[in-house]
Amino acid sequence: MRSETSRLLALARPYRGLLLGALTCSFIASALDGMTIVLIVPLLKHLFGTTGALRAGATPLERWLSDTFAPLLANATPGEAVARMAVVIGLGLLLKNLADYASSQFNTGMQEGLVASLRRRLYDHLLRLDLAFFHRTRTGLLVTALVNETDQAKGIVTASMVSLIRNIFLLGTTLFILASISFRLTLLTLVVVPPLVLVLRTLTRRIRRHSRARADERGELAALATERLAGIRLVRTSGAAAQEEALFAGAVERYRKRVVRTARFSALTSPMSETVATILVMLVVYAGTNPGILGLSAPLAPEVIIVFLLATLRLTSPIKAISQFPANWAQGMASVEKVFSLLDEPVLEADDPGGRQATFARDLVYDRVSFEYDTGARVLHDVSFRVTPGRVVALVGPSGAGKSTLVDLLPRLREPTEGRILLDGVPLPELSRSSLRRLMGVVSQDTVLFHESIHANIAYGVPGATRADVERAAEAANAHEFVARMPQGYDTILGERGMRISGGQRQRIAIARALLRNAPILILDEATSALDTQSERLVQEAIERLMANRTVLVIAHRLATVRQADEILVLDEGRIIQRGSHTELLAAGGLYRRLYELQFRDDVEPAMPVASGDMRA
Ligand SMILES: Nc1ncnc2c1ncn2[C@@H]1O[C@H](COP(=O)(O)OP(=O)(O)O)[C@@H](O)[C@H]1O
Ligand SMILES: [Mg+2]
Incomplete structure (x- = not known):
């Protein structure tokens, strides 16, 4: 007392x-x-x-x-x-x-x-x-x-x-x-x-x-x-x-x-x-x-x-x-x-004042990374891989394999329990968080919209963005057309009490947001799941534009996105069990081939449409 x-x-x-x-x-x-x-x-x-x-x-x-x-x-x-x-x-x-x-x-x-x-x-x-x-x-x-x-x-x-x-x-x-x-x-x-x-x-x-x-x-x-x-x-x-x-x-x-x-x-x-x-x-x-x-x-x-x-x-x-x-x-x-x-809750986000500026000129390395949630569930085991600038690395694997957890470690949303992640040879904890996060744009499965204008939602985290910047990003994200049709255009209020938009539209707003950041590393976590085919095609186009000239870590349900990746990591129960290019992995058989075949069957039978992601409550 x-x-x-x-x-x-x-x-x-x-x-x-x-x-x-x-x-x-x-x-x-x-x-x-x-x-x-x-x-x-x-x-x-x-x-x-x-x-x-x-x-x-x-x-x-x-x-x-x-x-x-x-x-x-x-x-x-x-x-x-x-x-x-x-x-x-x-x-x-x-x-x-x-x-x-x-x-x-x-x-x-x-x-x-x-x-x-x-x-x-x-x-x-x-x-x-x-x-x-x-x-x-x-x-x-x-x-x-x-x-x-x-x-x-x-x-x-x-x-x-x-x-x-x-x-x-x-x-x-x-x-x-x-x-x-x-x-x-x-x-x-x-x-x-x-x-x-x-x-x-x-x-x-x-x-x-x-x-x-x-x-x-x-x-x-x-x-x-x-x-x-x-x-x-x-x-x-x-x-x-x-x-x-x-x-x-x-x-x-x-x-x-x-x-x-x-x-x-x-x-x-x-x-x-x-x-x-x-x-x-x-x-x-x-x-x-x-x-x-x-x-x-x-x-x-x-x-x-x-x-x-x-x-x-x-x-x-x-x-x-x-x-x-x-x-x-x-x-x-x-x-x-x-x-x-x-x-008194311990702060995890305290930035070390001596933190170095993050750079990404040489490589990004996951070095024998393991992760355990505080529930005690070990979700990643000894994961190692290396990404060089300009490459596209895809993560595939069944639901619950640990893909999202793996990419969450990069912007330090969570800290590895064992092992390290290095950018240009520097362990992440030695870098200033803000400079680290400036290096990446994230598009995840759940798109968060705040109760603000479309402009503010796209420009979130980039306070100096002009209307022209926002429009350019929206155009590249295939979002400009539907935004322009709205009564107040970019000033339309979205979010909790604002205008409701469909799942595909939300996703494109999120992609525009990531584009506007113009960050060298892009993290896409199932950015196209739960979309109808029409939206998916638009989103897919946007993503391809987004991926050009960038380093990308992409997690996708749809193996179409994955096919073009430079390297594919197949994750199962927290372990990388296969790695290689699409053709190599297909030839090798195993989990990737099984996933691909399941996917392929879905793709040729569009009679069973993927649930449309409209009106998420
Ligand atoms: N916040 C959390 N706390 C405890 N366990 C979690 C949490 N989030 C995910 N998990 C568990 O971690 C495992 C991997 O989850 P996730 O990385 O989301 O898989 P994926 O993205 O491959 O579907 C799952 O078994 C899930 O139950
Ligand atoms: Mg996931």
């Missing part, structure tokens, strides 16, 4: 100016607040006709008040006295409220600044995490953390900590006033503190536990909704709406229960402090009027008791706030813990 607090404070450090402003203003406010109460003493004295006649044993405060305000009230009728003191007290209250307002402005500035910086930091961090992290974490949970849990951090630093400091100060000034009126009576009021602290401690522990569980349930709720709504087509076509309703209702119910349970404990803190305040008032009245109890020589003057009571009542608000602090703290900390646990 301590380390989380200090981490949070470290994040808040840039806002210490605002924090100081907030605290200063609230100190001023509470000091003025205390003053206005004390100012009632001279007024009451005047009204009771005891001005000037200080009783024996009067406190220094009484003396000071009498010296300062006696001239103001001299010879005033009761009405005039009330009016004059009302002006003074009114001025004090005005200043106090100004200071309060300024304090809350400083506070808001600080808390929102802190939340924004925590959010940015978390997002930056997430962008650099290992892919495996995203496989095991549901997106909805991450969104909740980014939006919701970060927001709770402000509750900790400002709503809780600033208010804690402020109320401790308020408590301090009030106790000071009380002590200057009667020290012993003040001591008496403090006897209630230890039992109060004890009970609050127990409560806090429970609140914290429930808050943690509540944050979990909230994340589950968001994750479930995100996932199911994104898959709305599947939910509909499966007729699973009722089942989904029940599932969601269950999550809602668990969250509801958790919130209610948390509130049960945190709502206890407030009535407890009310009770304590009432006990205090009774104690003060009783002890103030019975001097014997405290060993005082005489009962306190009536105006003193009145002011003492007023000040004692003023203790309730800080005591309440301070007693709520542990509950607020515990609730906020549960969220902050979540954010910090995400921030």
